[in-house]
Amino acid sequence: MINPTQKKITPHIPSKYHFFLWFGYFVINFVRWGSYFNDYLYSLKSNLVEFTIHIPLTYFHIYYLIPKLIAKRKFAAYLIAALGSLMVVYIARTELNLLLVTSNIWPEAIGAQKAYSFNHIVAVTIGEVYVVALVTAIKLTSEWIYERKKNESLKELQLQTELKYLKSQIQPHFFFNTLNNLYYLTIEKSEKAPDVVLKLSEIMQYILYDVKEPKIGLLNEINYIQSYLELERLRHGDKITSEIQIEGNIDDINIPPLLLLPFIENCFKHGGKNNTMVALDIKFENAKNEQLIFSATNNFNVNTTKEKKFGIGIENVKRRLELLYHNNYSLETKIIDNTFNVLLKIPIV
Known part of the structure; x- marks a missing residue:
């Protein structure tokens, strides 16, 4: 429209x-x-x-x-x-x-x-x-x-349409994964299931009402990531450890909504199989008010690479980055000493 x-x-x-x-x-x-x-x-x-x-x-x-x-x-x-x-x-x-x-x-x-x-x-x-x-x-x-x-107007409209489509893909992708977790808890008749429903409702409110704008505050996105981590802890308990570090002032930084969550989900995809521990380190850095540097590191479960994956999250993010920033961004994903590493650099505008 x-x-x-x-x-x-x-x-x-x-x-x-x-x-x-x-x-x-x-x-x-x-x-x-x-x-x-x-x-x-x-x-x-x-x-x-x-x-x-x-x-x-x-x-x-x-x-x-x-x-x-x-x-x-x-x-x-x-x-x-x-x-x-x-x-x-x-x-x-x-x-x-x-x-x-x-x-x-x-x-x-x-x-x-x-x-x-x-x-x-x-x-x-x-x-x-x-x-x-x-x-x-x-x-x-x-x-x-x-x-x-x-x-130019038609090109911009096409770009915005594709971006909206890509963003809309993230939402059902996330809910599908979370509902799977909830299903797992209900099968086990876990007392954590009601807490998962409450936390999921908070995140649904964020997704349905707070991410309609092209950009949102980075602090809001971080709060959303923390809510997602709490959901995973409800399921896995002490097997999940995470730390979020922030360097520099990020109060006024805005980013496209739902841009970083797929990387966090991917950490659990790589590290969260077979009841193994998941140790996740997340860092946000304001580099001279010119770049936002996001990094995430987690232990890597080699067995997960042998499984067929149906996820759309990372490819979705890559396409959004191309549309939003063209060549003015950097994304690296690599495995070092049984750890999966993500490093993303985007301009602060």
Whole structure:
């Protein structure tokens, strides 16, 4: 769905810009020819006649001939229509000038020149073509800018749609895993099951209501991670140990929601099988107010690598990172001495 607050992009050029264009062009011509002949009254009258012709011809060209003929590749019809319109314009302009302005139809020419002579026809036609070409160039440029903005808007919309889809994938992925844990506890008739339900409801409130914005406070995300760790402790008890370290001031740092949890889930995927201990160290660092450095280290259970995995979390995060930060991020995952290590660096913006 398109954001209703997003500025609408339209190919329509407001009427005021049409007025400013023609008024500015008229003033330039009026001053130019008035100064050239030292006769501003003549310049005013001749330009009034000529602009009365320029404007209809130009709009006929850009709003009819181009979309109806050129755009449909009817080049022969366009050439005939363009030449015919120039012929009509020449006759109308010449007769109006003779009737309303002066009998000297071409005062700037060398020697006496008559109307309907070859030289006069060529001169008037070239002048009209110049005006039409200038305004057509402006029109085509505005349409090119419109198309570029529209494509950028569509690209941005596609990006936001994909990001929303990726974020929505994390939610059922997380709930599926948590419900599996709850099912395990209910099978064992564990007294911890009600606590799991309560903690799950807190996290559901966070996911359903607090992560609708493109970015949230890092402290909120950390609280969410702590709630997830408490859920795992409810299931595994003393087999789960974790420590969260924070270096630097992170109060004002915002990140995309649900970006880091898949890495935490992955730690339990690697370390939490066969009733083994899970030791998890998590660290957040504000590096000179330029980068947020997130690292997570946990003991690694080699047997889990042999199992088929259906998780979507890590691949989901990688795609979100690409869309959000392009090449301006760093993500490393590696195994060192039976420990699984994650190191993520993203810009602070």
